[in-house]
Amino acid sequence: MSKPVIHYFPIRGRAEVLRLAIVAGGDDFDVVDVNYQEQKSDREKYPFGQCPRLVDGDIDMVQSNTIARYLARKYKLNGKDEKEMVLVDEIMEGVESLRVKYVNLIYNDKLEEAAKETYWKTYFDKTTSEGRNGGAHMVYLANFLAKNGGKHCVGSGLTIADLCLWEILDLHLRIFEEAVKKEYPELVAFHDHIASLPGIKEYLASPKRLAAPNANSLG
Amino acid sequence: MAPKIIYFPVRGRAEVMKLALAAVEQEFEFVQVDYADMKAHPDQYPFGQCPRLVDGDIDLVQSNAILRYLARHYKLYGKDEKEMGLVDMIMEGVESLRVKYLALVYQEKLADAAMEQHWSTHCDPNNAEHRNGGAHLVFFSRLLQRNAAGGGKAFVGSGLSMADLCVFDIVDLHNRIFPDKMKEVYPELVAFHDHVASLPGIKEYLASPKRVAAVNGNNLG
Numbered sequence: 001m002s003k004p005v006i007h008y009f010p011i012r013g014r015a016e017v018l019r020l021a022i023v024a025g026g027d028d029f030d031v032v033d034v035n036y037q038e039q040k041s042d043r044e045k046y047p048f049g050q051c052p053r054l055v056d057g058d059i060d061m062v063q064s065n066t067i068a069r070y071l072a073r074k075y076k077l078n079g080k081d082e083k084e085m086v087l088v089d090e091i092m093e094g095v096e097s098l099r100v101k102y103v104n105l106i107y108n109d110k111l112e113e114a115a116k117e118t119y120w121k122t123y124f125d126k127t128t129s130e131g132r133n134g135g136a137h138m139v140y141l142a143n144f145l146a147k148n149g150g151k152h153c154v155g156s157g158l159t160i161a162d163l164c165l166w167e168i169l170d171l172h173l174r175i176f177e178e179a180v181k182k183e184y185p186e187l188v189a190f191h192d193h194i195a196s197l198p199g200i201k202e203y204l205a206s207p208k209r210l211a212a213p214n215a216n217s218l219g
Numbered sequence: 220m221a222p223k224i225i226y227f228p229v230r231g232r233a234e235v236m237k238l239a240l241a242a243v244e245q246e247f248e249f250v251q252v253d254y255a256d257m258k259a260h261p262d263q264y265p266f267g268q269c270p271r272l273v274d275g276d277i278d279l280v281q282s283n284a285i286l287r288y289l290a291r292h293y294k295l296y297g298k299d300e301k302e303m304g305l306v307d308m309i310m311e312g313v314e315s316l317r318v319k320y321l322a323l324v325y326q327e328k329l330a331d332a333a334m335e336q337h338w339s340t341h342c343d344p345n346n347a348e349h350r351n352g353g354a355h356l357v358f359f360s361r362l363l364q365r366n367a368a369g370g371g372k373a374f375v376g377s378g379l380s381m382a383d384l385c386v387f388d389i390v391d392l393h394n395r396i397f398p399d400k401m402k403e404v405y406p407e408l409v410a411f412h413d414h415v416a417s418l419p420g421i422k423e424y425l426a427s428p429k430r431v432a433a434v435n436g437n438n439l440g
Contacts, residue, residue: 040348043361048312048353061304063311070304086279086288093281094266130258135266135281143261 004056004071005030012213014064015052018071020163023203025075031208065096072160079159087154091144091161095168097136098123102171106219111175120176126183138172141165142187150186151193158197166194175219222274223248229433232282233270236289238384241424243293249429283314290381297375305375309362309382313389315354316341320392324440329396338397344404356393359386360408371407372414379418387415396440 004022008015010033022029034051046053046062053060054067056074061067072078072088079085101123109115122133129137144153145165153161169191173180181188195204203209213219222240226233228251240247252271257264264271264280271278272285274292279285290296290306297303319341327333339346344357359374363386366374374382390412394401402409416425424430434440 043358044365047308047362048315048355048358049348049351050353059301059304061308063308066304066307066311069307070300073300082288082291083277085291086277086284089284089287090265090279090281093284097266130267133267135268137266140261140266143265 002057003028003030004054005032006052006054007032007034008052009034009215010210010212011215012210013052013215016213017160017163017167018052018054018064018067019203019208020167020200021068021071021075021077021160023199024077024158024163024197025071026199027075029208065092068092068160068164077158077160077163079154080157084155084159087144088159088161091141091153092164094135094140094144095161095164097134098138098141098168101134101136102168103214106214107216110216111218116175120179124172124176124179124183138169138184138187141168142184145190146186150190158194162190162194166191171213171219174213220275221246221248222272223250224270224272225250225252226270227252227436228431229436230431231270231435235381235384235388236270236272236282236285237429238387238421238424239286239289239293239295239381241420241429242379242384242418243295244420245293283310286310286381286385295379295381295384297380302375302380306380306382309359309374310385312353312358312362313382313385315352316356316389319352319354320389320440321435324435325437328437329439334396338400342393342397342400342404356390356405356408359390360405363407363411371411379415383411383415387412392434392440395434 006015006018006029019029034053039046039051040049045060048062050062052064052067053062059070061070069078079088101119105111105115105119121128122131123136124138126139129139148154152158153165169187173191194200222245224233224236224247237247252269257269258267263278266280268280270282270285271280277288279288297306319337323329323333323337340349340351341354342356347355347357363369363371363374368377373379374386390408394409394412415421
């Protein structure tokens with residue numbers, strides 16, 4: 001059977017969780033650098049003018065979170081029953097809220113100092129989570145993990161919720177390393193545990209794990 | 220026992236879930252959220268936000284997670300994996316446009332210049348290839364036309380799906396603030412909207428007091 005193919009920019013970005021899901025499922029993937037012209041003009045392949053795009057057999061889809069859910073179903077990373085499934089979904093939405101803030105910090109604020117300080121205070125400082133943050137705060141995600149025993153966000157096995165949390169955490173460890181280690185040691189332990197899982201461990205050491213997290217070389 | 224939707228007394232991010240329950244003729248209870256309560260109970264409001272849905276032993280937040288739960292439960296998710304992916308994809312596209320709409324309403328407060336900018340960037344079909352964050356009405360127009368089985372009345376397959384209800388809502392919101400432009404530029408989306416509005420269950424809901432008058436929290440739109 002042919003491998004799923006990810007069409008994207010040559011960065012981690014919004015394709016990283018998809019890559020993690022495929023390798024966690026014991027599978028492999030091919031990568032095609034997206035043709036930006038085609039992305040903007042071919043409405044059949046790119047209905048929203050955006051990538052990543054996944055082609056897997058007769059599945060051809062865009063929207064990173066849709067692709068993530070499809071892969072979660074395919075590789076049984078979506079929870080074992082309805083109750084787990086909704087929790088996985090809920091956590092994915094929470095990660096998405098935080099990801100939007102992260103992407104803004106990287107691309108609009110360009111990681112400048114004052115913006116980083118405000119960002120930490122609003123979205124990471126454990127004492128400020130009752131403020132206005134658009135539902136984006138690391139402590140909300142940490143709470144799911146803590147409530148579920150610390151190793152996995154949902155149930156007793158790996159789900160795509162774990163991979164989404166791992167990835168957003170990984171991005172923040174790169175730019176707030178000391179502060180995250182100090183404030184969220186439990187998440188650092190979780191990060192290390194997930195990174196050691198079969199499939200993921202090999203991927204993270206491979207050239208398929210691209211060096212650039214974002215397109216503007218920041219982060 | 221009827222599912223319970225807990226939210227502000229506005230349409231906002233609870234409207235599509237109400238439409239879904241109406242479409243499948245499932246009664247629901249509406250409970251107005253207590254803001255202090257929401258901020259103080261992270262067990263029930265893990266992100267400090269609503270809407271929240273309580274349905275038997277399902278208790279969840281995040282509007283789109285709630286919609287997907289309802290889609291699975293009430294068979295509004297397409298008939299197979301391929302259709303499910305398409306429903307999901309369209310829901311994400313609506314979400315992108317919803318975020319832009321919300322910025323227009325809450326941050327720009329529907330100021331004239333901002334309205335023009337929103338139409339130009341996210342609605343004018345001539346500008347669809349520009350940078351718009353994947354948020355543009357014309358994408359939905361094309362997706363509707365692409366679904367031959369739907370005949371202009373459904374986005375996925377030939378029956379009602381959550382994708383239809385999401386697009387209905389975002390079109391409805393744009394009809395309210397750009398009534399003439401929508402009719403002129405997107406007659407097919409307006410016709411789709413009118414078709415969905417006429418469906419049994421939905422038609423009654425739209426005429427009922429459960430369809431609250433306030434669209435957004437700041438009385439605009």
